[in-house]
Amino acid sequence: MPKIVDRKQYRKQLLSESFELFAEIGYGKITMRQLAQKLRISTGTLYHYFPSKEAIFLQLVEELVQRDITHFLIQAESVPPDIRSRVSAILDFTQEHRDYFSKQLTIWLDYYQQQAGEEDVSKEDLSQRSTTIFEKLDRETIEAINNYLQINNYAIGGFILTFINGLLLCQLYQPNFKSWDAQVEILIEAIVLMSNK
Amino acid sequence: MPKIVDRKQYRKQLLSESFELFAEIGYGKITMRQLAQKLRISTGTLYHYFPSKEAIFLQLVEELVQRDITHFLIQAESVPPDIRSRVSAILDFTQEHRDYFSKQLTIWLDYYQQQAGEEDVSKEDLSQRSTTIFEKLDRETIEAINNYLQINNYAIGGFILTFINGLLLCQLYQPNFKSWDAQVEILIEAIVLMSNK
């Protein structure tokens, strides 16, 4: 089945080339023509590989999350297993790729907005798409965090993710966001304390 | 004499009736026709009161933030002035109006997306609009928080707002978001500890 492999492979490649454009322009504002142009194919071909704009996005997002988690784990596996070091490692990683994650958050949100008002989406569809893909990815991320920190308290992983999202959000509309480091300090202390209870 | 209408008053009324629709449908997806219909006026009349869709949004946002801060302060002024109680009060308030604030966050973000790609906006314009209105409102909110908590550390107010935003964000794409209370607990402990340093 060589052809099938090729297709999958090609799709992945297209997907990863798409990210930049989604990040720069946003899900809502990007046009299929722009996307096709960037990928140096025609719109027709684009539709040959993906059934819709939405499908491209959904596949892109899933791909990225997997990649990011893997990427982090490879980079941070040798960090000492005490809580403080590992929470720091997570936040350092976030900080290091701050702009990238901001962009990723942006496109998630953008997509979310576009879906919001679609009234003609049947409930079944919804349960398999949009909102819930985020839920699933969120859960996976939290589990990865907790696993990495070797703790069982779901709320703590959730707290960390919540906080990171909040941080990225602030950075989004405060380009000169100053208190990143200070806030990270607070978080680390908080987590260390909580996990000792 | 023309029909007597208090323009300012009427504008405020239109604005507050707009909120619901913006929240339901989103800034990007709402159409001026829908908005006019909902307000039971013609598009022409809508444009008689507001110069553009963007202007409606900007005025709406500013209005809301002021109103919410005021609203909170009235409701929470008699809370004992110790940190724990007051942080709790803030989070209770947020929790109480959780859906409302989620919607508000939604429309902020939606608007933010729409602006993102507008490259032909001169720098002067930008510094007086879009992004920076969020910066300004954020700052005002943080100051209100710190003032209410009677603390001077800007980072702490920032941390709380960051966290709240993160929380609202999580709720956004996890409709059944479970760990709200648990996370709030963690936050309160963290803040209490930090402020004792």
Added chain:
Amino acid sequence: MPKIVDRKQYRKQLLSESFELFAEIGYGKITMRQLAQKLRISTGTLYHYFPSKEAIFLQLVEELVQRDITHFLIQAESVPPDIRSRVSAILDFTQEHRDYFSKQLTIWLDYYQQQAGEEDVSKEDLSQRSTTIFEKLDRETIEAINNYLQINNYAIGGFILTFINGLLLCQLYQPNFKSWDAQVEILIEAIVLMSNK
């Protein structure tokens, strides 16, 4: 009948205050609101004095042509009655008010364009409006010219007017139109020669 006099007088005043705006912005692009604002009255009042935008224009044009002819005749009545001097006088006058006449031509043309496609205008209407008002005013102008030059050849007056219109036209889209004087020279020679035949 003092009221009637007032109305007429007021209308004339409004009309003359309108010219500038028509000239600056053009018949097609000017809005009734702008016009009302400039005249410091409300749109309602404007409609109280004139039944429509078109009516304002038509009355304005007629007013202006009369005024300009009168104005010229007063200024140029003492010029010696030989052809060369008098043709020169006409062209000097045109030259002196070159910008003004350019603007006037502009608004004539602008109005003309707006009418062109109106298919639902019955023939009777047409014969009393638009095109024909220009015909009438043109004839009046030519007659005034010929009368002033004391000649009977209608074609010569026509030729002069044609030429002046052409000149103004060139100036319109050639802001740095250079050969005005040279062309005027040619015209004068031509007229002198013709009239001697």
Added chain:
Amino acid sequence: MPKIVDRKQYRKQLLSESFELFAEIGYGKITMRQLAQKLRISTGTLYHYFPSKEAIFLQLVEELVQRDITHFLIQAESVPPDIRSRVSAILDFTQEHRDYFSKQLTIWLDYYQQQAGEEDVSKEDLSQRSTTIFEKLDRETIEAINNYLQINNYAIGGFILTFINGLLLCQLYQPNFKSWDAQVEILIEAIVLMSNK
């Protein structure tokens, strides 16, 4: 392979089919929808070939002027090279296509009006568009005239064009314009005399 279409060729065809409609209805009043309908394509397709209404017009005008000059030169190349004959040839040609040229003038002017009030156009833009396209085309026409007449005096070519424009203008709002021939006579005499100096 996509549907094979020679874009350039197709554009030219669309352009020439557009002329009639522009002439009948005018630049300002024509709508893209009308235009598309007349060309029997959708508005989307129209925008597929031309970026804007203005672009259509600009390309149309340039095309027409080139075509007309060429057309004239072919038809009139064997006219004897004395001034009188050749000036006559030019005016005969104009006369012959009198209605066509009137329409062309009409749409030029109409476009000119629409541009007039656009103040937010940066100076660089202006110097490359609108007004100046007329300047350029005017210059080309004058040069073609002088070249055809084998004279070097720019003012004379200018005079002829001025006069022709004036003539067309008169005809515009005097549908029964009578003195065309008489005025042409005068012009020819004038030119002959001038060129002998």
Added chain:
DNA sequence: CATGAATGAGCCTTCATTCAT
């Protein structure tokens, strides 16, 4: 498989005119 021309509903905004006050 690939192409890109074609579609048309829908978007934000404008403006002459009307009419309640």
Added chain:
DNA sequence: AATGAATGAAGGCTCATTCAT
């Protein structure tokens, strides 16, 4: 007489998607 709020059709333009080639 005077006001200005209200109307709504219409304008230029966009873009996800389809389909003949």
